[in-house]
Amino acid sequence: MKRLRIFIIIFCLALIVPLAYFVLHTFRSLEQEEEAELRYFSETLFDRLEGELADLVRREEARALDEYAPLVLLPGQQAGQAAGKPSPLSRTPSEKFILGYFQNGPDGAMQTPHLENVEPSSSQAVLLDELRTMNSLFNRQRTKKVEAIEPEAVVQPATVLEKKDGLVSKYFRAAPAAKQKARLGQEVERLEEISPAQARKIAEPQASAPEQNRLAAKAEMPSAAISGSATGGFGVIDSTVAGLTREKGLADRARSDDDDAVKEKAADKPTTPEVFQAEVAPLQAVLLDEQHLFLFRRVIVGNVIYRQGLVIKIQEFLDHLLTGYFRDQPLAVFTSLRLSVGAPDGGGISQTAGATVSAPVFTASRVFPRPFSFLQASLNCQNIPPSPGRLTLQVMMVVLAGVVFLGLFAIYQSARVVVDLSERRTGFVSSVTHELKTPLTTIRMYIEMLEQGIAGSREREQDYYRILESETGRLTRLINNVLEFSRLERRQRPLVMQAGTLDDVHQEVKNIMAEKLRQEGFEYKVEQADIAPFSYDREAMVQILINLLDNSMKFGRDGQGRSITLRVRQDLKQTVLEFSDTGPGISRHALKKIFDDFYREDNSLTRRTQGTGIGLALVKRLAAAMGGRVAAANNPERGCTVTISLPRQGA
Template identity: 35%
Template sequence: QDLEKAKESAAPQRADDAPDSRVVAGQTNRAFQMGDELRSQDKDVLSEPEAEPEVVAEVDPFQSEVIDNRWLVFYRKVWPQQRRYIQGFAASLPEFLESHLDSAFLNSALPETASYLVFHQGELLEPTPVGQNNPRPLLLHSAALPYPLNDFDLAITVAQLPQSPAHQLVTFLALFLSVLFLGGFLGVYRLTVKQMELAQKKSDFVSAVSHELKTPLTAIRMYGEVLMEGWVEEEKKEGYYQQIHDESVRLSRLIQNVLTLAELERSEWQINLTTVQPVEFVAQITERLSNQVKRAGFEFETVSEGEVKPIQVDTDALTQILINLIDNAIKFSKDAETKKIVLTVSQLGNDCYIRVRDFGPGIPSRKLKSIFEKFYRIDNEMTRTTRGTGIAISLVKMLADAMGAHVDVANRQPGTEFSLRFVTS
């Protein structure tokens, strides 16, 4: 603005107003000098300010301290221009843990099974851990926190390790395999024991059969030689002939039992069912065996109860069943006070029952069901003095099952009673 004013004052005026030429020249020179000064001032104003000298300071990493288990202090040391300063801040320890750790921990799935502990420079910080309060926790994981909390360690603890689905599957498989192995071991053990028992029973059976075959053959040979040599009086010959006949019948019965057992085990026994009248059939059996029973010192008693209907049976199988039961009654009640064998035929609804009872010592209750097993003999004084192979009663059950009948045994006072149940026609 001063420069423009100087120029305006230096401009030529009208002729009638024109000043002296020396005055104009002086004003013009001053105007140009003022312009030069203003340009110089503008140049100074627009120029860059001078840079201040740079301040160099050394800064240490943050450190932390816990005071009275209540305050958490973060601080660091700074050396600007070789002068030491300490910078830092203090925070309430419970509020710091609550705001930075508790919220994150409680919003996760960990509090249901775990808790956390905070250590500062190796020392446990109070208050009590957040989560499950476990008196004897197990350490699940431990790690140091990042800077500037590198003086802190966080430990996750659990009362017991959580079970994942894979862990549950492995546990289930382990239990299943353990049970399977144990069951297999017990099964093999029981099978081995049964095989050993069966082998022993077969060995006893062979010995018993050998003895049972030898006894009648010896008797037949002895009576035959005596008769051939003429050493027997005439009135005694009939008795000797009868002994030979009885022993031969006994031998035939034993052989028949063994052959029948073999056929039943090979499923070669052919069942031919026919309709019979039970009362008449039992009467035929008692008549057939009456002489043998009388010579053994026993007597028959037959009983019929109700209107008995016809039944479907295999006559050979039923005959062998009744013979075996009668022979068993004679053997095991030979020392009984009442030497009688009672055969009862009765009708109950649609079932027909044929019962064979003796008046001997009976069978121990715990062994009643075992007597139907093959080669089984009751191990007591009664059987030690009684001949037998242990297959007669098992054949009774096998033949009854083949005919569709049911056999059972029960103790009576006194004696034992076997019962056969048939469905009537």
């Protein structure tokens, strides 16, 4: 049995170790899958935010150069004629995060499409005051380097998850990582043709702001900033553009003999350009203060630089992005999105939405391309949502572990039962050998004594004959038990069911066991009321009662009262036989085992008492063959009661 346990333990370890590795590897793969899934959707969220920024950039880059004046020219209209239609930008912006639009001239003066000829108390007047303040702040920034205004966009390589060689790698090489955009919208300067009327519209001062605004702007700016040359300003790409134009041809040469006079006259005749070429730079951004930034483009017309753009309210802009793309998404339930705007001095503004994350286990971030390189998005997650396959895997692992455990337990129990049964069979053979040898030795001894005439008297010879008869009966019962047990085990024991009231059974049992009861000093009583006849096998019932009597006498010799009682009662469904003695009783843990094949309780009483271990097992098998059941219980004071319940059937 010890070797069996060792073998089972080794087998369990050999099975559990690879199974545990498989489970661990599977859950790690699930974690990687869950993280990759979350990373994919975080990148999708960043792409949507970047798409919103790109749409804003494309919309602003598509604006006409003269839309930053209050009025724009109608098609074919020349400057100086009647006023044109209002600029599309003159209306209050529909987006809450846009404060307004204005153009910053080469001398720092402001031109805005938002009209000034309104009452000062109106909201439009308040807007104009705010735009003048923004223009003044921008003028202070003009002498600073571009790096202090808009940081270079950090081109982040695409996130690459480490993967082991899989099926795809057998057929294709790994694709190169996608490179992130460095700039949204227009990437290089472009040339745009404008009419002279549009050029004058861009260059003309604000209609209702004559010199005060321009002089005030000049007073706020350093002298180095007030320059119309292409080399002044931000120094971003201020190379001089030659102001390419198409010119009309000179007047026809006068066919005169005085060529010098004709040339001088033709030179004095003015040329009229039909189209101007303006150089339009990509959008860039500058932080004006902690709450506002200026998103603008540089426009160079005839070596003169203008800055056209819009003022964005940072807090409202961040809130617009969070509300439009994150707050109402399922992603916001378990992740946190932080949008932050960095300032050149190291400070900044940020807004956070979503779940509260104190100890993130997953982080994904992106710095957006220029002109929004000041904006960074960071997605954090503390509890990554489980994959749908995780629950299935957990259930399967539990089921598999349960099946393996139950299988191993069943194997162990079966092997233990087989080994235990084998040991009991070995003990049974030894006991039967001893049980057969003892009566045979006694019989042989008394026969020799009778042959040699040792008895000496007739009464003594009669005693010897009674002993021989008792031992012969004992030997017969033992052999009958062994044969009966063997037939029952092979299911070859036929039953002869007859109706009766057990009267004939009681009488036969008393006749068979009378001598032994007298020798052992036991009293056997039968208490039976009037019962209706029921079906039973007479020989089986006799053998059951004899085995119970023999068992009670063997283990009750040391008892104070040697009394055995059989009570027979009947109810509507069954006939109950209660066989009670006054012996030492049975230990609690052995009560359910005493009817097992070859079982003998391991204690001092059984060690000094002869037996084979099949008597009570035969009782159970015979009762079960007749459709009954057997149970044992200790009496409240002393002894044990075996209860046999047989089905009640009519004659």
